[in-house]
Amino acid sequence: MSAINDKSQPLDLARLTLAIEKLVQRHSSLRLQVCSSGQQIHNPSNNTVHVIFNDLRDKPTDVAQQLLEQYRSTYSSQMLDIESGEVFAVALSLLENGNSRLHLDIDMIAADAVSYRTLLRDLALLYDDPNVELADLAMSYKDCRMAIEHNWESIKESSGMWWQTQLASLPNGPLLPLKAASSQHPITTRRHFNIDPQRKAQLYAQCRQYGLTPSVVLATVLAETLAGWSKDPRFILNVPLFQRPLAGPNIKEVVGDFSSSILLDVDTGPTATFVTRARDVQSSMHEGAARADYGGVHVLRDLGRARGQQVTAPVVFTSALNLGELFDANVRRVFGDPIWIISQGPQVLLDAQVTELDGGILINWDCREDAFVDGVLDAMFNFFSNTVVNLVTEPDYWDTHIGDTLPKNRAVAEVQEPVITKNLEHDETSLSMPIVRVVASIWHEVIGGMVVIFIKTYLLRVGILF
Incomplete structure (x- = not known):
């Protein structure tokens, strides 16, 4: 399936960075740090996730595709440093003709399959409307873990x-x-x-x-x-x-x-x-x-x-x-x-x-x-x-x-x-x-990592999964 949209616009780095920051502030699991002892630490909400930026707009099409393949290989095989609190990685590649790719790498120690859907939904809402106010969460992930551990015996x-x-x-x-x-x-x-x-x-x-x-x-x-x-x-x-x-x-x-x-x-x-x-x-x-x-x-x-x-x-x-x-x-x-x-x-x-x-x-x-x-x-x-x-x-x-x-x-x-x-x-x-x-x-x-790559484009694509 291809996205066909004559008004397609490239993703904006500053807007995406702001949306990511709000997402990390909202969900404490994205600030999770796992020590070598297995202890989980929930870091303060001012932790940030750096968005890697790849500007390929001036690259010939064949060169850009080769670089995208290299990024895909690198991002899909990287190991996030969860001991230092890295459970979520983001990269944005801008391409010619107004196209862009968003690369997400999430360690599923921080997000299960249900949570993954929630993360993507919230990120889209925060990017689409920087002023949107999402409903407050009654419990944090840390609160949930403590409640579960309380019932362990x-x-x-x-x-x-x-x-x-x-x-x-x-x-x-x-x-x-x-x-x-x-x-x-x-x-x-x-x-x-x-x-x-x-x-x-x-x-x-x-x-x-x-x-x-x-x-x-x-x-x-x-x-x-x-x-x-x-x-x-x-x-x-x-x-x-x-x-x-x-x-x-x-x-x-x-x-x-x-x-x-x-x-x-x-x-x-x-x-x-x-x-x-x-x-x-x-x-x-x-x-x-x-x-x-x-x-x-x-x-x-x-x-x-x-x-x-x-x-x-x-x-x-x-x-x-x-x-x-x-x-x-x-x-x-x-x-x-x-x-x-x-x-x-x-x-x-x-x-x-x-x-x-x-x-x-x-x-x-x-x-x-x-x-x-x-x-x-x-x-x-x-x-x-x-x-x-x-x-x-x-x-x-x-x-x-x-x-x-x-x-x-x-x-x-x-x-x-x-x-x-x-x-x-x-x-x-x-x-x-x-x-x-x-x-x-x-x-x-739990499967240890997932990489999802999106493309916003009005061109037909080959080699896509769906």
């Missing part, structure tokens, strides 16, 4: 005890075909496809027919896909949840990381139709979600202690289907259409994300390309996307055994343990820095 006695009873039976993460050693320079790539509004309506209608949620159906397709390449048909998936654990006025407007996760136990061993499998997944999802206040990171720690070795859940299924459009109409009007997004996290091999976009569904796979045996990710993604299309277009497909449709000549994992869990200890962009190890251990279930 009762959470351990209830949900924590339930998870303790599950430890002995929980499997490991899926064992997928990985290279003997991962790269010292991790490469994260994205695969994606869209379900248009008409097919989305068909999918939702079929889900209602079988009493299933769309998120569960897509999670089941992912599980069936992983099972086709995994050494073991039973494994855990890491499923982030974005429920606000507190009640109160304007609590949804507070920006921060309120996310938790559950470890979803998936068993694809016995032959079953897709509907039967999906109903099993939905039952397990509901059971785990009811105890999500004792999050997956704590369960993984408990598993590691019980088994005497590190246990990871390197495949993540992130559904935002109930959160609304990722970029609302006003964000697009002010900043243009998003053209590139990527997320990365320590110890994550694959993050499958589903979100609402343009009345349909956008499905992304963010993958550690360097970790997998060549060709595996393409084969898995093709099977996943074809299965989703078949479920939408062929009603009888729901009653088939999906495993029977797997490609015959596929690479299946032969290793006993995912090699990446130990090689990542030496990756300079993952767990090599002490502060990153602390954050990874605390927020393992």
Whole structure:
């Protein structure tokens, strides 16, 4: 999709800087500092975020595009210095013909998926009208964290005890075909496809027919896909949840990381139709979600202690289907259409994300390309996307055994343990820095960073995601 606007104007640096300053003053999580001990410090509201300015207006088109690619690579691979209070980075590139690109890098220790939408909405409002007065927040993020921590002992006695009873039976993460050693320079790539509004309506209608949620159906397709390449048909998936654990006025407007996760136990061993499998997944999802206040990171720690070795859940299924459009109409009007997004996290091999976009569904796979045996990710993604299309277009497909449709000549994992869990200890962009190890251990279930690039233009674009 391209933005076509004959009156397009470049973003103004001074106006953007002022909007960013007001945004940081409003949301204390953007001033969060995480010490090497894991302690979180909320810095004063006079902290500022420096906006990097790239003036490419006098550059030839080909040179400007090369520089934009370099910026994208730099910004997407940078590690924000959260130990010094850097959780939010902004850059603005001005181009010829009145075009501009806004680059945002947000560490999701400061903003979960719900908060990310709020941040973009507030930034658009503050930029569009510098005099706008946003409604006061009844609680700060620090207040919310303190309230959650106050309830921790009762959470351990209830949900924590339930998870303790599950430890002995929980499997490991899926064992997928990985290279003997991962790269010292991790490469994260994205695969994606869209379900248009008409097919989305068909999918939702079929889900209602079988009493299933769309998120569960897509999670089941992912599980069936992983099972086709995994050494073991039973494994855990890491499923982030974005429920606000507190009640109160304007609590949804507070920006921060309120996310938790559950470890979803998936068993694809016995032959079953897709509907039967999906109903099993939905039952397990509901059971785990009811105890999500004792999050997956704590369960993984408990598993590691019980088994005497590190246990990871390197495949993540992130559904935002109930959160609304990722970029609302006003964000697009002010900043243009998003053209590139990527997320990365320590110890994550694959993050499958589903979100609402343009009345349909956008499905992304963010993958550690360097970790997998060549060709595996393409084969898995093709099977996943074809299965989703078949479920939408062929009603009888729901009653088939999906495993029977797997490609015959596929690479299946032969290793006993995912090699990446130990090689990542030496990756300079993952767990090599002490502060990153602390954050990874605390927020393992949350993807560690996201970069979004917007372009405001009246020219057709190529190579965009949506």
